[in-house]
Amino acid sequence: MATAVAMGKTPARGLAIRQILLYVGLILFGVLTLSPFILSILGAFKSTVEIGAYPPTFLPQVWHPDNFIQVWKLFPLFPRWFLNSLGLSVTVMVLNVLFCAMAGYAFSRLEFPGRNILFLAVLATLMIPLQVTMVPKFIMLARLHLVNTYPAVILPNVSTAAGIFLMTQFMKAIPKELEEAARIDGAGKFTTFWRVILPLSVPAMTALAIFSFQGQWNDFLWPLIVLTSPHLWTLPLGLAGFSTEYVSNTNWVLVGSIFTTIPMAILVFVFQRYIVKSVATTGGK
């Protein structure tokens, strides 16, 4: 009996110690992950003098919530950038999901000549990086007189290879019988797509929607190339311009950073479940 108890006890204690070590490791990494955010939030409340002081202070000596108002006053375009970011992200998200779902339907459920070649062509574009196409894309849009307009940002992003791939794979798994049933009821291809396939593809569409939104919200290089007027800028562009203008006012730059990050953070917390799933299937692209 005694040996049995001892045998049962030791592994249990070993297990507990191991669990504690694992948690300590995870918490340390969590602190490392969060500290830039925490320092930034505290920094956003400091005065311009204190933010540049050495050694840096952890908590602000005097709290300056007025920094948040100051930034909006100094940069009357800030609300505009916010709305630009929001509008562009929502538009790209809606169109990209719709167009990718349409293409996914054709690739997964319909028969037509050239299907495999077209699908391979779409997949091949995954290997073509932005730096190869950014210059000719700019020139093409310039020829269409679209540079420095919202469509210049929207158009190239409303059908993505990764999105089409995601939708095609997902729709392939929908049972054929459901479609048959719709056809027997007299539904055409468009009705079937709209009434049967789309409602069943909501999980994949949600994942794609989140990625499109996040990608557009954070995109910097492409808007930087095609948008020159400050009133058309998105938040990252405005923030980058803002930071070069106010190099020594890091506290204000941090306030702007917080304004830029919060909407995404809210979105992620609301849709956490879907994000984990979709990052796992697509690798976050």
Next chain:
Amino acid sequence: MAIDVRPKVGAQAKVPTGGGTRLKRPRPYREWLTSYVFLIPAIIVIGGFTFVAMGVALFLSFFKYDLFTLQWNDIHNYIKAVGNADFHKAMLNVVYYMLVVVTLQTILALTIALVLDRIMAGRGVFRTVYYLPAITSSVVMGLIFSWLFTPGGWVGTAVGGVFPGLRNFGWLLDPGTALPAIMTTTIWSTAATFMIVFVSGLQDIPAQLYEAARIDGAVGWRSLWNITLPLLRPTIFLVTVLGTIGTLQVFDQVYVMTNGGPLKSTLTPVFLIYTEAFRDYSVGLACAEAFILFLIIFTFTLIQRRFIDTTIEY
């Protein structure tokens, strides 16, 4: 509507009746047409902004073009690109950047995923916290880290605790440390995304395998080495490929944190192409460099793809 007359369609769905099938099936060319209608937006966007754009880039790479005048330049853009010291520097920088970032972020992501897989509770909380940097815009994170890396800033203070001489060191102002500082910023923000990929890869490994291995006496490190890692190979390769493609395109952090400096130590190909095309208006040269870069990335991806294809069979 005649079809509705047939009773209990479900019961005999598997038995096709000749006449009914002929009546119901639309003539194929109508389905073809429908298919193309569904594909129109994708064809216009991907065809236009990728394939046509590639053609335009190839065309322009043989010309001198400053956005106004177009002048035949033979293969001189390519000759200039190959001999361009800035291009060499940018390529070397990005390869260095890629090797360090992909290696470290993959190891870090895998380690955290393995730890997360072994704890009893609270996985979701940690995952959310770790994922926060991944959703932060690269501009924001570039600005935050520029501030953290300033002389006498938080990084200096932290490192200065151990090496007092480094307290006022300008991490982004020294050619030796500017790129590593950008690497740190990137790893901090991307490791989490790949961690989630690994976590789901780990969940796909059947529990029976661990069970069987334990009966055979393989536990702890041996089970990690002999079961987990080999079965995770496809995921590891996916993470490596995505990491490679992503790191070769680094731009935002460079633009915000160093502007390519100091002494071109953080110059990257995308930054170089951007400045040549949109600041110096050497569009032809930029296109030639973009094509050379594309061929390099393409080769890289093909090599890595071979590895993925061989591992799918497990």
